[in-house]
Amino acid sequence: MPKVRILLVNTKVSRSTKKMVAGVRELRDKYPSVVGPILDSVEAIVEKAEYLLHQLAQVSHTQPQPNTDTIHAGLQDLCQVNQCLLNALGVGHRALDQVCAVARERGLAAKLTGAGGGGCAFILLPPDYPWEKLEEVVEALSKAGFESWETTIGSAGVTAHNFVST
Template sequence: MKAKGKVIFFGEHAVVYGYTALSLPINLSTNVNIKKNDNLVIELKNLNKKLGFEEAKKDKDFRYVIKAIELLKVKEPFFLSVSSELPVSCGLGSSASVVVATIRALSKFFNLNLPKKEIAKLSHRVEREVQGKASITDTYTISYERALKIRNNEFSFIDEFEKTVREEKLYIAYVEEREMKTADLIKVVSEKEEKEEIFKEIEEITREALSSDVERIKELMLENHKLLDKLGVSTKGLNRVVRLAKKFGCGAKLTGAGGGGCVIILGDLNEEEKELIEKIVKSLYLA
């Protein structure tokens, strides 16, 4: 069973303070396969790890899968294999994608027939119990596979916004490994004296984006990125990619907590433009 990743299109960091964020599912995904086995064994293909259940419980790389299995209280032994196209710790919801794919696979294998709403709730609970606290953004966007407007951990579907965005190509540039953890970046933002003023500007951009055409959305992405840079969560590498994308007539901004990671680029790049971007990033994906 597969589960997609996600990007935050507008509103990251501001959403932590009760403002609005817009999220979107992407086509990079995690795949979880389950088959009958004499013992419960878990394989993480990307990390080249394969452990029995008790051994896996001691390894933090397995913690999201372990928690999902424990939460569903399944008892029959099986072999579970996880592989993913998503780079980790760069704002694309890699852990949430693993959780959702695992719960979907367990639901199918054990004939639990869990609806999307229940999968979203269970997946959020797994992330919350593993991390200590978690927004619904990643798990709900991935579980429903629809664009969401999120505010104060409540959500609504924004299908028209996604339809508008998808009028042009959406790329994800994996620029660099993140320099700081999300919690540390949130602390950096919390210490900014002008943060409330910046959040209000981000909120205006986010609200306008919901009713804008694709060309205006591109402009708003660039404006949102400038404000995230003011908050201190961008980097020279991210800014360089955003500037180049702007030069090519695209919208672009960092996505997620920042401090490195990914830039989303909205626009139709030609082959030469793609090659120039690929030279300064780790990977460029069509999302």
């Protein structure tokens, strides 16, 4: 799995995962022929993103970055489309839209994380995104009342080690 730079953004808007999930279920039950295809599209986006991340992992292990920009652009497109679909399902929030607007104004893509309705979003950062531009993004988000942290995703995670006591 390749490491991908993101800016994690806390909108500080509290929400209830239970209510968000129930709202999507209610909408699906009410309009299955409309909501079903939206959910299918979300699934297709996840599958395409997995494919692009796999491609990115191959590029980073074999040669110096020939297709990285194209792959990253594809991931940005998928984030934007996914966010629009999530809004259509009713799990967006105007604070999340504001995060997406800050990102879009700077040529970046953002989407909500978790169940939506507030909470957190992430902004996808190109590998070579300049620090000066990132500071501008962080400042704009801070002025809107949000907190943000740069991090990476795609790391190994928790690893179990054998511990021998003497």
